[in-house]
Amino acid sequence: MQTKGNKYGTHRVISPHGVLTQAADKIDNDMNKVYSNEIVCDVISLNIDSASFKQIKDECGGDEEKIKTRIMQIVSERGKMQNPVTGSGGMFIGTVSRIGEDLKNRNLKAGDKIASLVSLSLTPLNIKRITAVHIGIDRVDIEGQAVLFESGIYAVLPNDMPENLALAALDVAGAPAQTARLVKKGDAVLVLGAGGKSGVLVCCEAKKHAGAKGRVIGMVRKQSDADKLLSLGIVDGVILASATQPVDVLEKALKANGGREYDVAINCVNVASAEMATILPVRDGGVVYFFSMATSFTKAALGAEGVGKDVTMIIGNGYCHNHAEITLDILRKNPKIRELFEKTYV
Amino acid sequence: MQTKGNKYGTHRVISPHGVLTQAADKIDNDMNKVYSNEIVCDVISLNIDSASFKQIKDECGGDEEKIKTRIMQIVSERGKMQNPVTGSGGMFIGTVSRIGEDLKNRNLKAGDKIASLVSLSLTPLNIKRITAVHIGIDRVDIEGQAVLFESGIYAVLPNDMPENLALAALDVAGAPAQTARLVKKGDAVLVLGAGGKSGVLVCCEAKKHAGAKGRVIGMVRKQSDADKLLSLGIVDGVILASATQPVDVLEKALKANGGREYDVAINCVNVASAEMATILPVRDGGVVYFFSMATSFTKAALGAEGVGKDVTMIIGNGYCHNHAEITLDILRKNPKIRELFEKTYV
Numbered sequence: 001m002q003t004k005g006n007k008y009g010t011h012r013v014i015s016p017h018g019v020l021t022q023a024a025d026k027i028d029n030d031m032n033k034v035y036s037n038e039i040v041c042d043v044i045s046l047n048i049d050s051a052s053f054k055q056i057k058d059e060c061g062g063d064e065e066k067i068k069t070r071i072m073q074i075v076s077e078r079g080k081m082q083n084p085v086t087g088s089g090g091m092f093i094g095t096v097s098r099i100g101e102d103l104k105n106r107n108l109k110a111g112d113k114i115a116s117l118v119s120l121s122l123t124p125l126n127i128k129r130i131t132a133v134h135i136g137i138d139r140v141d142i143e144g145q146a147v148l149f150e151s152g153i154y155a156v157l158p159n160d161m162p163e164n165l166a167l168a169a170l171d172v173a174g175a176p177a178q179t180a181r182l183v184k185k186g187d188a189v190l191v192l193g194a195g196g197k198s199g200v201l202v203c204c205e206a207k208k209h210a211g212a213k214g215r216v217i218g219m220v221r222k223q224s225d226a227d228k229l230l231s232l233g234i235v236d237g238v239i240l241a242s243a244t245q246p247v248d249v250l251e252k253a254l255k256a257n258g259g260r261e262y263d264v265a266i267n268c269v270n271v272a273s274a275e276m277a278t279i280l281p282v283r284d285g286g287v288v289y290f291f292s293m294a295t296s297f298t299k300a301a302l303g304a305e306g307v308g309k310d311v312t313m314i315i316g317n318g319y320c321h322n323h324a325e326i327t328l329d330i331l332r333k334n335p336k337i338r339e340l341f342e343k344t345y346v
Numbered sequence: 347m348q349t350k351g352n353k354y355g356t357h358r359v360i361s362p363h364g365v366l367t368q369a370a371d372k373i374d375n376d377m378n379k380v381y382s383n384e385i386v387c388d389v390i391s392l393n394i395d396s397a398s399f400k401q402i403k404d405e406c407g408g409d410e411e412k413i414k415t416r417i418m419q420i421v422s423e424r425g426k427m428q429n430p431v432t433g434s435g436g437m438f439i440g441t442v443s444r445i446g447e448d449l450k451n452r453n454l455k456a457g458d459k460i461a462s463l464v465s466l467s468l469t470p471l472n473i474k475r476i477t478a479v480h481i482g483i484d485r486v487d488i489e490g491q492a493v494l495f496e497s498g499i500y501a502v503l504p505n506d507m508p509e510n511l512a513l514a515a516l517d518v519a520g521a522p523a524q525t526a527r528l529v530k531k532g533d534a535v536l537v538l539g540a541g542g543k544s545g546v547l548v549c550c551e552a553k554k555h556a557g558a559k560g561r562v563i564g565m566v567r568k569q570s571d572a573d574k575l576l577s578l579g580i581v582d583g584v585i586l587a588s589a590t591q592p593v594d595v596l597e598k599a600l601k602a603n604g605g606r607e608y609d610v611a612i613n614c615v616n617v618a619s620a621e622m623a624t625i626l627p628v629r630d631g632g633v634v635y636f637f638s639m640a641t642s643f644t645k646a647a648l649g650a651e652g653v654g655k656d657v658t659m660i661i662g663n664g665y666c667h668n669h670a671e672i673t674l675d676i677l678r679k680n681p682k683i684r685e686l687f688e689k690t691y692v
Contacts (some may be wrong), residue, residue, distance in 0.1 A: 297661060
């Protein structure tokens with residue numbers, strides 16, 4: 001008889017007492033313990049959250065060996081791959097190794113290849129060895145194991161696309177799925193950081209829902225990203241600016257929308273201090289959606305108040321219903337985006 | 347013909363280039379310049395942010411003359427009363443001196459007594475003389491002038507209540523005003539930190555909008571706060587718990603609502619790591635509103651994902667339309683709450 005753990009995994013928390021695993025400093029990553037409502041996986045690779053990977057990469061001066069050492073150190077100290085500076089995690093891909101007896105009725109079997117859709121910041125992880133660091137795509141290949149709790153969500157990887165392609169897209173699945181909910185027909189939508197992985201998916205979904213009368217403007221830093229977005233046909237216009245320069249963003253964004261403010265702004269950048277650039281271009285009563293993990297709660301809250309903006313500011317929730325399907329469908333229905341993802345993130 | 351300034355006041359930024367006045371090191375506090383979309387006020391007193399005032403007081407060894415000199419120095423260097431160590435400001439009380447011609451249609455006239463509802467950290471300020479330092483209440487009386495930009499929010503101080511009572515309530519006006527929008531008839535609402543200043547106002551507004559068939563449950567730490575809420579008649583029930591213990595909060599909150607999850611949870615606590623206690627009790631598709639400035643963006647974003655909760659999480663915006671009126675009306679219509687505020691916060 002296996003021991004039953006807590007639905008949310010609190011049985012794995014070492015310190016501090018009484019919190020969930022995401023808030024814990026340290027969790028138990030012993031894979032030899034057997035709980036009846038856990039799934040243990042053999043991990044193949046980790047897709048590190050973009051803000052986290054950038055922080056580690058910068059700290060290590062881009063040196064691969066130092067990055068490996070830093071990641072091993074974090075996981076050994078915390079029992080999970082949660083960046084102590086950014087607080088963020090990422091996701092893993094792996095094969096199911098052991099299914100607890102209480103979860104046997106799930107449509108899942110040992111050997112199935114899955115992607116975790118919960119953050120590494122709350123997932124017990126044990127790394128034996130890091131076998132490769134893929135700097136350009138925020139990914140590391142490892143040998144090790146991870147645990148999914150009863151409440152933990154995951155996706156069995158689809159048969160109609162390569163696993164790394166699916167993984168790259170699923171990593172940011174919350175953003176396009178939320179975009180699908182937030183954007184209404186005819187809306188003017190500003191996407192900051194539109195050239196990145198989540199940005200491209202968000203633009204595509206925004207354009208789909210805003211429709212022909214809507215207007216989707218992508219903000220990027222580089223001309224090459226602007227060209228890319230235009231060639232994908234998922235934006236009505238682009239602006240070149242830095243999200244840390246709110247006044248410049250505001251002026252260019254308004255100009256790109258005929259002087260009018262936006263109904264929705266979606267922040268997909270991976271730099272800090274981008275709150276005001278996201279808030280300023282939005283109309284009274286509009287929606288600001290922060291998907292970037294580098295967002296500061298207080299900067300957003302006080303910033304909107306400081307400029308008297310009555311906007312609804314939403315914290316990007318990594319999960320919403322059908323987010324995996326919505327995101328994989330973008331790749332299925334848009335060969336150009338699939339091609340871009342295969343070229344850039346796989 | 348007066349010159350029109352930028353809506354957000356960037357025309358007053360001296361350095362660095364391209365930021366808003368809050369992020370600026372130095373802004374232009376020349377009150378002789380006339381812009382058509384500014385309001386100039388004769389300042390009566392500054393309510394310095396608590397963290398800022400403490401830092402200055404400590405630095406000056408509590409000496410009133412030194413505190414005066416330090417404040418004069420900061421304002422002369424920066425053009426605003428933004429503490430260079432804490433980064434924070436405060437607010438001012440004053441009378442309207444000059445209204446720019448583009449803002450003449452506002453319901454405001456010279457001589458009106460107002461409180462600024464934007465931070466001193468972004469407000470051009472010129473001090474002639476500091477006439478008094480009130481060490482116990484973080485307040486200084488001055489002779490000088492301040493500028494409100496077109497986007498700057500303020501409240502005309504009401505005639506039917508003492509100034510300090512109005513200020514105590516206006517300080518947290520965003521929370522009850524947002525509650526009025528979020529809570530629908532029949533909703534089950536959980537208010538965390540219900541015994542504090544914002545919590546009481548939020549419970550009152552939540553109960554008003556949830557109606558007789560709705561259910562408002564207040565979470566507090568102390569029995570005395572529980573008794574207070576029940577005697578005010580603004581909750582249907584109370585639970586005693588700590589917001590940093592999410593599992594405990596979840597269990598007690600569900601019990602208080604007949605085992606059912608909540609439609610809305612509103613976080614008014616003043617401690618860190620209260621994100622999960624706010625998220626866990628909410629139903630799929632429900633709303634989580636974080637008013638607490640101690641909220642961590644990443645803890646909320648990753649936390650909801652980690653437990654597979656499809657909820658809409660909103661960042662508490664200090665401003666929304668009519669927030670001052672909604673909040674002062676609570677005091678007008680609820681003598682018991684007014685009495686509590688007079689006793690506790692004035």
